[in-house]
Amino acid sequence: MKFTHMLFLLLLTASLQAQKKYEWKTATAAGYTYKYVTNDPTATRFYTLKNGLTVALSPNKKEPRIATRIAVRAGSNTDPKDHTGLAHYLEHVLFKGTDKFGSLDWQKEKPYLDQIDALYEQYNHTTDAAQRKAIYHTIDSVSGAAAKYAIANEYDKMMASIGSQRSNAHTSVEETVYEEDIPSSAIDKFLAVQSERFRNPIFRIFHTELEAVYEEKNRSLDNDGSKVFETMFASLFPTHNYGQQTTIGTIEHLKNPSLKAIREYYYKYYVPNNMAVVFSGDFNPDQMIKKVDAAFSYMQPKPVEGYKGPVEAAVKGPIVKEVYGPTAESMRIAYRVGASGSREALLADLTAAILSNGKAGLLDLNLNKAQKVLGASAGAYGFKDYGVFMLVANPKQGQTLEQVKDILLEQIDKLKKGEFDESLIKAIVANRKLSELQAQEDNTNRVVEIVDQFIKNKDAEWDQDVAQLDEMGKVSKKEIVDFANKFFQNDNYVVIYKRKGEDKSIVKVEKPPITPVETNAGKQSAFVKSVTATPLASTQPVWIDYNKDIQKGKAGPANVLYVPNKDNSLFRLHYYFNQGTFNNRLLPIALQYLQFLGTDKATAEEITKQFYNIAASFSTNAGNEETTITISGLQENFDKAVSLFENLLRNCKVDETALASLKDRLLKARTNTKMNKQAIAQAVRSYAVYGANNPFNYVLTNEEIKSLKAADLVALLHSLTNYKHDVLYYGPSPLAKVSADVAKLHTMPATWTAAPKAVVFKPLKQTSNQVLFTDYDAVQSEIYWVKDLGQYDPAQSAKIDIYNSYFGGGMGSVVFQTIRESKALAYSTFAVVQTPAKKEDDYTFIGYVGSQADKMNDAINSMNDLLKDLPKTDQNFENAIKSEKKDIETQRITKDDIIFNYLRAQKRGLNDDVRKSIYGNLNKLTLADLATYHQQQFQNQPFTYTVIASEKRISMDDLKKYGEVKRLNVDDLFGYENVNRGM
Template sequence: MRIVSTFLLLMAMAVSLKAQKGIEWKQATAGGYTYRYVTNDPMGARFYTLKNGLTVILSKNTKEPRVAVRVAVRAGSNSDPVDHTGLAHYLEHLLFKGTDKYGSLDWSKEKPLLDQVEKLYEQYNKTTDPAQRKTIYQQIDQVSGEAAKYAIAGEYDRMMKVLGSQATNAHTWVEETVYEEDIPANAMDKFLAIQAERFRYPVFRIFHTELEAVYEEKNRGLDNDGNKMQEAMFSSIFPTHHYGQQTTIGTIEHLKNPSIVAIRQFYDKFYVPNNMAIIMAGDFNPDELVAKIDKQFAFMQPKPVEEYKGPKEAPINGPEVKEVFGPSAESVRLVYRAPAAGTRDAMLADLASSVLSNGNAGLIDLNLNKQQKVLGAGAGLWQYRDYGIFFLVASPKQGQTLEAAKDLLMGQLNDLKNGNFEESLIPAIVANSKLNELQGLENNGNRVNQLMDDYIKSKGASWNKNVAMIDEMKKVSKKELSDFAKGFFTDNNYVILYKRKGEDKNVTKVDKPPITPVETNEGKTSPFVAAVIESKLPAVKPVWIDYDNDLQKRQLNNAELLYVPNKENGLFRLTYQFDMGGWNNKLLPIAAQYLEYLGTDKLTSEAISKQFYNLACSFDVQPGDDQTAITISGLGENFEKAVRLFEDLIRNCQPDAEALENLKATILKARANNKLNKGSIARGLQSYAYYGAQNPFNYVLPEAALQALKPEDLTTILHSLFNYQHKIGYYGPLSLTASSGSLKNLHPLPGSWTSAPAPVKFERITQGSNKVLFANYDAVQSEIFWVRSLSKYDPKNEALVNVFNNYFGGGMGTIVFSVIRESKALAYSTYAFVNTPSRKSDPFSFVAYVGSQADKMNDAIKAMNELLNDLPQVEQGFTNARTGLMKDMETDRIQPNAIIASYLNAQRKGITVDQRQVNYEAYKNITLNDLDAFHREKLSQQPYTYCVVASDKKVSLDDLKKYGELKVLSLEEIFGY
């Protein structure tokens, strides 16, 4: 649980004190550039508007030598033409395909063919006769294949890999398209040159195979009941606005009839400097950086941009009731249309959502989740320019109807409207927001995402309101919030969405078109990219952890205390690490769950939650397979109070029969829901493949034993937990002497440790022949995994494994991605990599994956098998993979708050030094021949276990038998219940 308190208002350091003096826009000039800033902004963000209208937003943070980047365009699915929905999203995909300078072997020969493809698509788009469309598509496929002979797939991703980027990605949503990176600070000059070229003249090459990837993405959405609920939520609340009437991925009909001309028109219209922002947070000199951005992007010319102006929606005359059907677990949502972003009502709605659900002490948290009246419930607000969506959600417990869960949610709304909550809750929520803000300052990604969100909503004009938000929330009284809730949550202005289990008869999948695999020219390089790769980056010296000097060790009675000082802020984190978990005792994970609902002889469970909340602290008990971690964290000056409160709880928690009976029902309902979840089924299949019928995934307490549990069975485990050997870790503002002295009193230890029960042993299967494990699931897609156990863990092999993964199939720009997605268009998502175990007793293991339409399953299996048997050898690709790892590691920093965890993880693997340093030195000597030898020895012509989750109505079991001995597993065999 995460707990915060009103005390944090005193702890907001200079930020809070300055905020009282006023928050307002100011202007300054430095380095020849004028910028705006908000006084007392904890991010210190600078807002520049360049001569061509391009917005540049910079937030300096020197904690590590990296920079998080967002290139934001204020156009998403809202701006799609009504006859070409999904266009903004598809354009996002195409911005990774290169320009006339990169991504092409010979632009003069490629361009005429691409022009021909464009014309054919326009003809295809306007043709309705099925036979003629088929003929035209055959021409598209043929000409696209010719054009692809001059295309080089994945050059953008390879450049980012060489730079050492950690987060190459992009996303499209209703009002935005955003391109994301996280780069080393020393790579900025190269990065800006690449980005300027990327947006100068994007070429829409390898079009029809990328379109097929979007088809796959659409089909994945059709298989996702959560996605279907989201679409129903938007369409119900916004019956006329594009928010609800144009999905980001587009309609099937529009996906089948793309127009390259329309995509180019969209790009020319919205990808203009006065509609875009470059937002960065990290280690840089803002005066120098803005000049570099200006120089690189001065070529962009502004144009008038007509923003989408949505209609004013009529009031909802409800409650309206909608139903969504699918195979996953049932749930209910109550959905309200919220006010526009930046308004005071939007702020009040946000505050109301936290009063209802903040994860700890909200009305829903205490009255529903804490009392186990539902399986789980919460509330939230999604805010956009014109409107927002306020929603409450609940999953019913065992035997509970969706209607009953809905009534419980309505009860919490009534409590909010009637003011049935403590006066102190609002200032506590405000304090929680302040704590989150202070913690968020440490993370560059958090900084750029907040700035990006504000730019999309207001072009950065409302950043002053964002900075002042916490101070404004402080002014809200309980009466004002209750009065707002009475007017906002009326008896008829909402939609009820029921997600029911059942067949969705409205699903229409996007059919597989006939696509001939295209050439990707793997290993070939354009002159532009060659220049990027060959030019040297300024040197950055890597920094390693020295476990003998960067953390201190002291004996605390018979336990080892690990200590790292926090010199950055006043927060602490205390950890108790046990070498035992669920494999030692099946009841331990259940006892940890039970603790959440228990009180002591002096305090109820609800009172304990509130006390932690007021101390600005939290605790978390996480039993793993063979380890258990307890964490207490929060405000340093409340360290002793928080630890004392937790120690009293775990040592003196009182049995509660009613809470246990509710917990049993909760566990059984969660188990039933897991059997409806495709991802859970896939994880169970893989565990079965690695270990056999008895495996860690299905090692659970049988229902009869669960039902027979008595409260004392679990409280006895909790009371005695500290009698087992454990290590203690302290990160915080106290000195080593002060922290150890305090812990001697707070955390009494036994004179001798109790021996932990011996853990159950699970032995990995050595595959002797190909096998196929199949689980039937009602889905459009097939999920295919290749599983294989490899040799025992040896730290000397980590570096080789890392380079292999970065070359072969551990992300975009790898061999697997290039062949299966970009060349053959067989999947939206695919990967293949070797897993490094977390403990020295475990072996390395291999997993590959393709998620494809069911009618592509055989082609997908064939394509992956070809790669597993014959490793394509691309020298430049290997060099990029190795160089990228080294560049990444040179700027990787283990922060002080993570040193103890790093040390404990190293101990589990039998390592006494920072393994990153060992790997870094080893990278220098690894060759492509080493990868080939590793591939031939471990993967090529080896037996695998295929794990397939698909509908037996859409895939042929006889086909699966061709790949190995087939075993169709029941859900009971997979889950153990």
């Protein structure tokens, strides 16, 4: 395949300039010296403060917010051998405050915490079961006394009050990273909190937080994917901590924590020369570096000896491992790769893309497009010492995992023989550059990439990271073939077969007896009062004006909705239909079939290559009530990309072989879906809202799938653009030209064909409590509360938003504080009112607790108590109002999101940006309003409970306490076997 002239010049210019384009430079401004890379599109500055703290600042003025990361080079690799999981523990307790916040009276709290420290050391060194039980009873008692002085979630509530979003943290093998996304106006408050947070962390409310970690461990035992990853790493790295220490840790170590060891770990690794502060967003870097320095200059450096892993011997395989669990069968082949940043890592990354890039790789074309397996992909990722190269696949109906392995290895042989077009390398680079261009607009993407380089000690190689795609573009086909023949040899891989079956090795972390602790909801420390005393500077909200921000035109009979792209040369064109699966259950199947079809002049494979070689793509999505077709790429290739798709849609031809394979894959995918706990949960919730006939199971039955006719599907595709649809465009071309081009390229009739009438689903009105139970082999129980709350009313929008935030929508909410923080009944819990998509539809309440099966009754009763009577805390309500206002003030809806926001508003009968009325109504709301709403909607009202759990681990008699129990088998839920739905 040949490239367009434009794309060739783009790549040629990049290649010629690569050697001199990206160079390290040093500059000084505002009294601080920093390094930067020339022509870095993110304009990132790298500072090293006097105490060794790395500060990376990447200005981006797109919206008045800043993505922040505080990163530490410490993870499960650096856990002590006798205290695995410690870095992850520490991450959790660093949300608990210091001696200045998180406590009502530190002097009174401290003696209890010292006593708890000593008790845990005693517990850690005691083996007698009766003695351990007695010690834990004392820990529970003393913890209850200490908690009277603790303020649970004060950090989370404080961050919410300044408008922070996505407060979180994560721990991995080499890193612990603390994450926030804040309004630009909140930077001074943010830095005050963060500098205090790391000054003297106090490990309070520890035993309930430890229980949350137990729950996280138990969730991992239910996750077949997690078990596969652990097995893969253990096999690839038999001596290195990558494979020998998991992030959550062993059950033995989880049961025997040491606060002393955690504190020692903190002082060893949380030092400025081992940490980085990374910001991307709306700020002046000259001002920001002064603020960061002032906030963290108190930190004192000390030598840090990081983990030095052993050199692993070559993998002598194949090493074959098996993992069992309730989900569908799959398999993967894994190879060990050299360190991140090495030449081997770069070549492995490019090789993975040659095999699998989602469009035109060997696996994409030879396996996925040819439908030889249910699905296959490849990928590579790296750490400081090593990386991993993986091939993953799911079998079709009738295939064994061993057969799938052989099919994957056949593609490796093709790669080693050079059976791919050299132009594919250039196309991969071009497509990645487009993706990177889009990613660089997002603050989160920027900070994630910078942190990744810091953690791997590669921050000095930012120039290489920026130039990496140019380096890839210089790789020849010969180098890839030589690499493949050297890298894939002597069966040097691990193969893991994920089989369906009972995992008899699972040992869950047992539930300890925990007395609920006081959370002191609504109370504040003096420190927090000082931080929040001064209100944030107001940021002017920016509303969408649908009459001004969206330009409107016509292309034939179609309305054109247009938003200009003033930033770059990318376009997105959407055909938006107000019909979907509810109108025609064949529609999603037909659109899926399209990707396997060719025309009289080109095969499906050739068409895919044509799109990929001009860095363009198309995608289709058939929802319940609307369908969207999207074509995207470089504006200079607009005509060619649109013409390619239009020719395919108009002239695709029947392919019986492709349909037979598609049917087979659809049926296998359905079998797999029925084993997936998340899919089962979605199915049960839909059943709870609508009954046996519901949107989730409104699909073709298996018999209908088997009876599908290729001619019917192709006829539907050929006629699709005869149905009414709008044309949506975001790109650099003027509206008049877009309209003219679409009218020329896009086939439409003079008048629209009427769409089939849509089926309508009406929610059930609960008159009594009911329990829907589905048996599933798992350690945990998944419990949902479902209730219909009546028809949509835009006047209620502000109240419902605040209610969600206050009651159950985040870590500072009533539900989270009570069920997780106080009672330690769950790792994950929430309760929210879901707003419908259309004005004629109803609100739905969804509550959730995921807990160990032996905590199920306590979890249900705890949520029910909250639903009976809303706990009222003025401070939490005020925080919810502040957070919502700041979110709206700093939100910027841009690009084609403007158009989709308008279309959503139309469905709800709105003519204006609903955020404007929400913002105007926030200050009118009172906590009494929420209490009244809660009482009217939930107090003494019936619910439908859905419970997904192992019948071996819970009591059916217990479920009967909550309502009439109805057992649902998966066949009742999915509609695959149900021919007569009564519609």
